[in-house]
Amino acid sequence: MLSRVADHIYWMSRYIERAENIARLMQVSVELLLDSSGPRATKSDDYWSPVLAATAMEGPFRLLYPAPQPGDSSHFLTLDERNPDSILSCVREARENARTVRDQISDEMWAELNQLYLLVDSARGRELLENTPQVFFEKIIQSSLLFDGITSATLSRTEGWNFLQLGRVLERADKTSRFLDIKTQSTATPADTALEALEWGTILRACSAQASYRRVNGTEFTLERVLEHLLFSTEFPRSIRFCVRTADELLHNISGTPTGMYSNRCEKLAGALLSRLNFSGPSDVLERGLHEYIDELQVALNETGQAVFEAYVLIPEDALRQAHRLHGFDPLGYHLQKQQQQQ
Amino acid sequence: MLLKSYRPADLFDELIDANGQIRPYYQPVADRLFPLEPHELEQKVKNLELLFLKQGVTFTVYGDERGTERVFPFDPVPRLIPGSEWEVVEAGLIQRITALNLFLYDVYHEQKILKDKIIPAEVILGAAHYRPEFVGVQVPRDTYIHVCGTDLIRDRDGRYLVLEDNGRCPSGVSYVLENRMAMKRVFPQLFGSTGVRSVDTYPADLLATLQYIAPRQTAQPNCVLLTPGVHNSAYFEHSFLARQMGIEIVEGRDLLVLDGFVYMRTTRGLQQVDVIYRRIDDDFLDPKVFRKDSMLGVPGLVDAVRRGNVALANAIGTGVADDKVTYAYVPEMIKYYLGQDPILDQVPTYLAWREEDRNYILEHLPELVVKAANESGGYGMLIGPMATKEEVEEFRLKIIATPRNYIAQPVVYFSQHPTLVDGVLEGRHVDLRPFILCGETIKVLPGGLTRVALTRGSLVVNSSQGGGSKDTWVLAR
Numbered sequence: 001m002l003s004r005v006a007d008h009i010y011w012m013s014r015y016i017e018r019a020e021n022i023a024r025l026m027q028v029s030v031e032l033l034l035d036s037s038g039p040r041a042t043k044s045d046d047y048w049s050p051v052l053a054a055t056a057m058e059g060p061f062r063l064l065y066p067a068p069q070p071g072d073s074s075h076f077l078t079l080d081e082r083n084p085d086s087i088l089s090c091v092r093e094a095r096e097n098a099r100t101v102r103d104q105i106s107d108e109m110w111a112e113l114n115q116l117y118l119l120v121d122s123a124r125g126r127e128l129l130e131n132t133p134q135v136f137f138e139k140i141i142q143s144s145l146l147f148d149g150i151t152s153a154t155l156s157r158t159e160g161w162n163f164l165q166l167g168r169v170l171e172r173a174d175k176t177s178r179f180l181d182i183k184t185q186s187t188a189t190p191a192d193t194a195l196e197a198l199e200w201g202t203i204l205r206a207c208s209a210q211a212s213y214r215r216v217n218g219t220e221f222t223l224e225r226v227l228e229h230l231l232f233s234t235e236f237p238r239s240i241r242f243c244v245r246t247a248d249e250l251l252h253n254i255s256g257t258p259t260g261m262y263s264n265r266c267e268k269l270a271g272a273l274l275s276r277l278n279f280s281g282p283s284d285v286l287e288r289g290l291h292e293y294i295d296e297l298q299v300a301l302n303e304t305g306q307a308v309f310e311a312y313v314l315i316p317e318d319a320l321r322q323a324h325r326l327h328g329f330d331p332l333g334y335h336l337q338k339q340q341q342q343q
Numbered sequence: 344m345l346l347k348s349y350r351p352a353d354l355f356d357e358l359i360d361a362n363g364q365i366r367p368y369y370q371p372v373a374d375r376l377f378p379l380e381p382h383e384l385e386q387k388v389k390n391l392e393l394l395f396l397k398q399g400v401t402f403t404v405y406g407d408e409r410g411t412e413r414v415f416p417f418d419p420v421p422r423l424i425p426g427s428e429w430e431v432v433e434a435g436l437i438q439r440i441t442a443l444n445l446f447l448y449d450v451y452h453e454q455k456i457l458k459d460k461i462i463p464a465e466v467i468l469g470a471a472h473y474r475p476e477f478v479g480v481q482v483p484r485d486t487y488i489h490v491c492g493t494d495l496i497r498d499r500d501g502r503y504l505v506l507e508d509n510g511r512c513p514s515g516v517s518y519v520l521e522n523r524m525a526m527k528r529v530f531p532q533l534f535g536s537t538g539v540r541s542v543d544t545y546p547a548d549l550l551a552t553l554q555y556i557a558p559r560q561t562a563q564p565n566c567v568l569l570t571p572g573v574h575n576s577a578y579f580e581h582s583f584l585a586r587q588m589g590i591e592i593v594e595g596r597d598l599l600v601l602d603g604f605v606y607m608r609t610t611r612g613l614q615q616v617d618v619i620y621r622r623i624d625d626d627f628l629d630p631k632v633f634r635k636d637s638m639l640g641v642p643g644l645v646d647a648v649r650r651g652n653v654a655l656a657n658a659i660g661t662g663v664a665d666d667k668v669t670y671a672y673v674p675e676m677i678k679y680y681l682g683q684d685p686i687l688d689q690v691p692t693y694l695a696w697r698e699e700d701r702n703y704i705l706e707h708l709p710e711l712v713v714k715a716a717n718e719s720g721g722y723g724m725l726i727g728p729m730a731t732k733e734e735v736e737e738f739r740l741k742i743i744a745t746p747r748n749y750i751a752q753p754v755v756y757f758s759q760h761p762t763l764v765d766g767v768l769e770g771r772h773v774d775l776r777p778f779i780l781c782g783e784t785i786k787v788l789p790g791g792l793t794r795v796a797l798t799r800g801s802l803v804v805n806s807s808q809g810g811g812s813k814d815t816w817v818l819a820r
Binding site for chain 2: 001002003004005006096099100102103107110111114115118159163254312337
């Protein structure tokens with residue numbers, strides 16, 4: 001498979017997973033807000049601030065909106081084209097990457113992403129968000145899950161599949177960690193058990209984890225058990241350990257290196273992260289501090305993603321620059337040349 | 344119902360004959376299609392366009408920052424060509440492409456046709472797309488144009504005339520295939536009784552054409568399609584064809600040349616490339632040889648081609664054959680190389696570089712169509728009778744400044760075809776672009792792309808200039 005194609009496939013699935021998770025995060029926030037009678041609810045500026053904080057988008061938001069008005073943060077997260085991680089931008093990126101590699105994916109996969117993009121970028125999409133935001137978020141989540149299902153039912157299990165799933169699980173692991181981080185932004189204290197339970201319940205629901213949590217742990221929500229479920233479960237497919245284990249397998253599928261060994265830096269990083277998750281538990285997290293632990297996880301996930309890029313993709317970009325070193329690389333000129341008239 | 348207000352104009356009408364009757368071969372289609380209520384037909388078209396949009400069967404409109412994608416407007420009334428008529432067109436196209444390939448071989452080798460003064464040497468040697476660097480270079484199977492999209496129009500008498508030969512990177516074939524799929528979906532009942540020749544084999548034929556020129560005759564030579572990238576207006580087509588053929592679609596940055604061989608960069612290292620179906624112009628192929636600032640090409644590619652380690656379709660330098668000045672000499676070429684009379688006529692052409700012709704052109708500008716010799720896509724063109732005074736004067740100055748760059752032709756009011764406009768059928772001008780593949784044998788795709796000028800009276804059918812398309816049915820009989 002062409003390196004560039006692997007890159008596009010990887011980002012296609014990362015971006016659709018990202019869009020899905022931003023929708024999930026916003027859903028959590030809306031629900032928490034509607035449920036809680038705490039002081040946060042009265043200030044509209046704070047409406048989305050846990051989401052902004054958890055996704056590390058606070059800085060870019062302040063930059064674009066130095067004096068935020070009501071509605072700005074919601075727009076920033078959903079349909080703002082200037083925010084590269086808004087739902088609209090993510091869906092567009094997913095679709096643009098898919099368009100580039102249409103010959104490599106099934107027609108049905110393409111059609112699903114294309115339809116989602118056409119909806120999100122339309123008047124109907126804007127109305128939906130305006131009038132029934134929960135339905136809008138639901139639509140994004142459904143479409144992403146449908147895409148996942150279509151992929152599973154129509155895509156051959158070749159290299160492309162491995163890169164596609166890799167993008168998906170790395171993004172999912174990152175975002176699950178951010179769901180947990182939302183909790184560290186909360187005003188609830190462990191003493192306030194009712195609110196505490198409500199918040200955990202909502203977060204678990206947003207991760208589609210409530211039912212599976214209850215099956216294992218019953219109806220009581222405790223920090224340790226939630227961490228066990230979302231961080232360390234070997235069965236729940238959105239847990240970080242599950243995602244990292246899958247990533248590790250996929251990387252070994254790609255290179256053919258036996259499990260437990262590594263042939264490049266991304267395998268080394270993924271393997272190290274997996275061992276760390278395999279050999280620790282909720283008590284280690286709490287000892288380190290939840291926020292700190294999550295931060296370290298996110299850094300490790302980022303490094304793994306970067307290393308995948310370096311191992312399998314970087315060569316062409318590098319060569320492009322090298323080839324044009326003499327003339328200097330001009331992105332605008334490049335763009336114009338690509339548009340040359342066809343007979 | 345639909346035909347109630349249809350008026351044939353004073354030119355060749357594809358549907359209605361000189362006596363005002365529906366041509367017999369259109370009857371089966373007319374019986375089923377025309378009794379429909381306008382809103383039924385419009386609804387079908389809307390559904391189709393939605394389908395095209397969902398499937399991303401689009402082209403990109405330039406000059407728009409967000410790179411808007413549009414559906415190529417589709418007209419539901421098919422254009423029919425009787426089998427007997429098509430046989431002549433097909434024979435004419437095969438004759439023409441044969442002569443053009445012989446001409447290109449000659450121009451890049453002994454240049455006998457120039458020495459024999461059949462074509463003035465300065466016309467060819469001064470053509471913008473002539474590649475002196477390629478004189479004496481062997482190309483596989485001595486074929487230069489492997490894929491050709493020749494534009495045909497029909498004059499007042501219904502004669503097919505060649506308007507231009509697109510022998511560089513002709514596009515549009517994906518719409519032929521998509522239009523056919525769309526028609527089958529919406530009007531399945533029309534096909535059975537009509538006897539329409541299939542277009543399905545094009546991708547397989549194209550792949551066979553590419554494999555035929557592979558330097559390594561292995562069981563499965565590695566053919567790739569080279570695209571300028573996802574922002575190109577024809578990217579849909581590039582990706583469509585690659586998918587249909589099951590080959591990789593590559594950008595210049597995916598390829599690299601080592602010791603005169605071309606490789607593509609894959610996640611498992613380098614893999615040798617045998618044939619490149621390139622959809623980028625000569626100018627951009629190799630910054631070491633042609634445009635130094637090209638970021639689409641592959642440094643060293645031309646060297647690999649020269650050494651015969653990789654084959655290009657089409658070959659480098661074919662632009663000299665579809666130059667609009669060269670066009671004027673194609674009938675002479677056919678006589679010179681094949682000893683035959685041209686089967687297909689073409690439009691009389693005045694060459695501005697000939698003084699006599701130039702004077703005629705300058706005196707008759709408002710009546711003529713003026714074209715830049717090297718442009719395509721409907722750009723760089725003046726349609727005298729429809730131009731403003733300022734436009735005419737602008738072209739006058741251009742012609743005087745660079746006469747070699749311009750030709751002029753009388754306006755041909757080419758045939759019209761019923762086309763759905765605001766719920767009724769109206770006559771609109773149509774042309775026809777058949778696609779020809781030169782591999783082991785020469786194959787002409789039955790039919791081709793019928794393009795429609797959707798604006799009333801307009802003669803410009805290009806998609807970039809407000810044209811649409813319709814399915815073209817070559818009948819078995």
